[in-house]
Amino acid sequence: MGKRAEALELAILGLLHDAPLHGYELRKRVNSLLGWGRAFSYGTLYPTLKAMVRQNYLAEDQPVDTLVTPAPHRSGRRGRIAYRLTPEGKERFAELLSQTGPSAWDDEHFGVHFAFFGRADADTRMRILIGRRSRLQEKLDQFRSALSRTRERLDAYTLELQRHGLESVEREVKWLDDLISAERRSIDRPPGAMPTPGAGEPPAPPTGNEGENGR
Amino acid sequence: MGKRAEALELAILGLLHDAPLHGYELRKRVNSLLGWGRAFSYGTLYPTLKAMVRQNYLAEDQPVDTLVTPAPHRSGRRGRIAYRLTPEGKERFAELLSQTGPSAWDDEHFGVHFAFFGRADADTRMRILIGRRSRLQEKLDQFRSALSRTRERLDAYTLELQRHGLESVEREVKWLDDLISAERRSIDRPPGAMPTPGAGEPPAPPTGNEGENGR
DNA sequence: GTATGGATGTATCGGTTCGATACATCGATC
DNA sequence: GATCGATGTATCGAACCGATACATCCATAC
Numbered sequence: 001m002g003k004r005a006e007a008l009e010l011a012i013l014g015l016l017h018d019a020p021l022h023g024y025e026l027r028k029r030v031n032s033l034l035g036w037g038r039a040f041s042y043g044t045l046y047p048t049l050k051a052m053v054r055q056n057y058l059a060e061d062q063p064v065d066t067l068v069t070p071a072p073h074r075s076g077r078r079g080r081i082a083y084r085l086t087p088e089g090k091e092r093f094a095e096l097l098s099q100t101g102p103s104a105w106d107d108e109h110f111g112v113h114f115a116f117f118g119r120a121d122a123d124t125r126m127r128i129l130i131g132r133r134s135r136l137q138e139k140l141d142q143f144r145s146a147l148s149r150t151r152e153r154l155d156a157y158t159l160e161l162q163r164h165g166l167e168s169v170e171r172e173v174k175w176l177d178d179l180i181s182a183e184r185r186s187i188d189r190p191p192g193a194m195p196t197p198g199a200g201e202p203p204a205p206p207t208g209n210e211g212e213n214g215r
Numbered sequence: 216m217g218k219r220a221e222a223l224e225l226a227i228l229g230l231l232h233d234a235p236l237h238g239y240e241l242r243k244r245v246n247s248l249l250g251w252g253r254a255f256s257y258g259t260l261y262p263t264l265k266a267m268v269r270q271n272y273l274a275e276d277q278p279v280d281t282l283v284t285p286a287p288h289r290s291g292r293r294g295r296i297a298y299r300l301t302p303e304g305k306e307r308f309a310e311l312l313s314q315t316g317p318s319a320w321d322d323e324h325f326g327v328h329f330a331f332f333g334r335a336d337a338d339t340r341m342r343i344l345i346g347r348r349s350r351l352q353e354k355l356d357q358f359r360s361a362l363s364r365t366r367e368r369l370d371a372y373t374l375e376l377q378r379h380g381l382e383s384v385e386r387e388v389k390w391l392d393d394l395i396s397a398e399r400r401s402i403d404r405p406p407g408a409m410p411t412p413g414a415g416e417p418p419a420p421p422t423g424n425e426g427e428n429g430r
Numbered sequence: 431g432t433a434t435g436g437a438t439g440t441a442t443c444g445g446t447t448c449g450a451t452a453c454a455t456c457g458a459t460c
Numbered sequence: 461g462a463t464c465g466a467t468g469t470a471t472c473g474a475a476c477c478g479a480t481a482c483a484t485c486c487a488t489a490c
Contacts, residue, residue: 002448002475024439032361033373036380038322041477046441080439107253117372139250146247157332158248164390165251168383175379217446217477239468256448261470295468 003108008040008048010109013057013085013093014116020061020084023049034111049083057089098124105132126183133176140169218323223255223263225324228272228300228308229331235276235299238264249326264298272304313339320347341398348391355384 001009011030015021021029023045031039052058061082085093097113097120104113110132117125143166154162216224226245230236236244238260246254267273276297300308312328312335319328325347332340358381369377 004448004476022439023441032365033376035358035361035377036383038477041479042441043443043477043479044475047476111376115373115376118370142247143250146250155333158330160394161248161326161330162250168251168386171383171386179375219447237468238470253448256450257470258449258472259447262447 003103003106004040005044005048006103007109007112008044009052010093010096010116011112012048012052012083013089013096014112014119016058016083016085017090017093017119020082022080022082024080026083033115037111052089053083055088056086057092058083059086060084093119100124100127100131102131102135104128105135122183122187126180126187129176129180129183133173133180136169136173136176140166140173143169218318218321219255220259220263221318222324222327223259224267225308225311225331226327227263227267227298228304228311229327229334231273231298231300232305232308232334235297237295237297239295241298248330252326267304268298270303271301272307273298274301275299308334315339315342315346317346317350319343320350337398337402341395344391344395344398348388348395351384351388351391355381355388358384 008030011033012026015026015029015033023042026049027040027042027045030045049058053060061084097116103109105128110128113120113128120128143162147162147166151159223245226248227241230241230244230248238257241264242255242257242260245260264273268275276299312331318324320343325343328335328343335343358377362377362381366374
């Protein structure tokens with residue numbers, strides 16, 4: 001199926017879980033949900049939607065030509081097709097949601113999985129966070145060794161690029177560490193507790209995070 | 216030609232500028248040069264190399280079967296093809312290097328261009344940095360407006376994902392600001408000055424950068 | 431009133447790019 | 461002396477993007 005379409009499938013299932021949507025809106029939401037990453041194109045979205053209909057995860061609600069807006073003199077407005085989750089779709093969502101392994105913590109997948117963490121159980125959350133962390137740790141290691149191997153023969157700009165890349169990954173690891181310890185705390189505590197490891201929340205800063213969030 | 220292959224072309228020209236390399240090594244260097252981003256596959260590299268040979272930017276040095284390593288009893292070792300820059304290739308490199316515009320500060324392109332900043336003139340550098348900054352500012356704006364539009368109906372995890380994404384972009388803008396002011400300073404100063412806006416260099420920290428680079 | 435332009439919407443097509451794989455040599459380790 | 465992993469070139473089918481076509485709605489300006 002392709003890694004990217006796999007991530008898209010989860011995103012679609014998750015977004016349609018609460019309310020039916022049509023393609024255009026769906027795409028906007030998917031892409032703002034994963035704001036930082038690459039955007040999905042229609043050329044990926046529509047074929048994926050059709051495939052999911054074929055597999056019976058989704059159903060199409062054709063609007064026939066009835067009132068979309070209760071406007072007068074409506075006749076043949078180009079219908080917008082609302083996609084709705086079937087029971088099989090809900091099952092599929094649960095299945096994808098609970099899966100751990102590389103297909104959950106790869107660069108392509110992690111964001112979507114994280115976005116729907118609220119619907120996953122604590123065990124799955126923890127496994128994915130740990131997996132993602134060690135994935136990044138790997139990346140960090142080869143980064144550092146490549147850097148130390150070639151430091152002499154790099155000019156200032158290339159070196160700065162490497163340094164910045166390294167710092168970004170380090171920062172992400174730190175973020176994950178905070179999330180992980182927040183999860184651990186909420187396991188020991190009543191299950192109604194929220195993570196909120198961000199900057200600005202008064203109650204329980206995760207570890208020792210400086211809130212140097214100027215402006 | 217495709218945006219991605221365009222970036223690859225510049226990377227190849229830049230890496231071969233000093234010394235010829237063969238495909239395997241070339242791929243490793245390209246991908247470690249742009250460490251953070253997506254890696255290029257052979258399925259992209261080899262066709263691109265062939266196209267560049269066809270356009271006369273590169274020449275292939277077939278090793279025939281001579282000594283690659285001065286080992287004894289050599290005969291028909293599978294030759295590794297070293298790619299070498301032609302004069303036209305050098306011209307092409309200069310041309311790509313000096314171009315500004317979206318094709319220099321897009322997500323796909325910025326990293327490669329920055330990596331070879333040392334070979335570009337100060338004017339080009341500044342234009343690309345400014346362009347990149349405003350590109351990120353755009354992204355920041357739509358990020359923030361999307362966030363304020365939907366804040367209420369987001370659960371804690373989705374919100375945290377958004378917050379983290381936003382923070383990453385903000386951090387990148389800050390990085391660019393430091394680079395830009397370092398560039399400005401080195402324009403007023405003698406042209407032999409180095410940027411070195413990173414953490415750890417004693418001389419001239421760019422603005423007010425905290426070096427909280429623990430471990 | 432109407433045109434011009436932009437947001438909303440569905441859909442497809444050509445070409446680019448990926449991921450997996452085949453194939454082959456080399457050095458090491460057991 | 462065989463098995464393994466790294467090095468190396470190369471290709472193919474499938475996945476994916478980007479651009480575009482087409483159509484309706486609604487604002488604002490003319």
